[in-house]
Amino acid sequence: MGNDSSKEELVQLLKRFGAYLTVKMSNLFSISFDNLNSRSLGALAGLAIAIVFTWRLFRTPPRHQRRQPKRLAPTPSTSGVNTHSDGAPVSPGICSSEDSRAQNVIDEFFQPVKPTLGQIVRQKLSEGRKVTCRLLGVILEESSPEELQKQATVRSSVLEVLLEITKFCDIYLMERILDDESGEKVLLALENAGVFTSGGLIKDKVLFCSTENGRSSFVRQLEPDWHIDTNPEIIFQLARFIKFQLHISPNRSECTASNVFCSPTLEQFFGFPDRN
Structure with missing residues (x-):
């Protein structure tokens, strides 16, 4: 039974x-x-x-x-109240x-499935496979070439996103420097942060130049799917040559073209809060 x-x-x-x-x-x-x-x-x-x-x-x-046992007909006293198969009353609702x-x-x-960071990166970059990115104000704490003469510090909050991009994309980092010692500080900071250990980024893909136009020239020669920069003039100049661009600006400035996206930080563009 x-x-x-x-x-x-x-x-x-x-x-x-x-x-x-x-x-x-x-x-x-x-x-x-x-x-x-x-x-x-x-x-x-x-x-x-x-x-x-x-x-x-x-x-x-x-x-x-x-x-199945025969069910008893409902009595008038149970009208409006449903009964279970065993005869027990069950209130509506x-x-x-x-x-x-x-x-x-x-x-x-139907539980929602949380996407992985790799899936978010691929989706946000529209499956783009080549990326160029400036260092100052995006990857590094410093915001000017003069500061790089003293030190170079990788932003801890951007590191996880950067490492995921290096796994999926062919990425080139670039910056304007005032002397060779600044470049050495940058490479050492990236190495200490473990950026080169993932295998997706090598030191030869960290490029240095002496002018802002030099960085713009690097980008045009590499022809990336995405360029990431903080300089609005370079973003404007490259808008008609590069498929997509990301303008990093803490002021959330308006995007200058349909293929230009804006975000306060690189990690926030991928949905990660700035933990610095």
């Missing part, structure tokens, strides 16, 4: 499971396919698995079904334990 009761309970649970799937399906497919993102596609995959799972279970009915369990199963299928 206990085994038959468990089977009947499973059948009831699956019926409620199917009802919830119908509601979820109607909500999901009400969204335009043009607006589907990775999270929606994950939900679709979960929905497909759930449908196949439910269908396979319903294909084979239980071998032994106990005879109150979910039974089976309803709650079915709801929990459905919710597990």
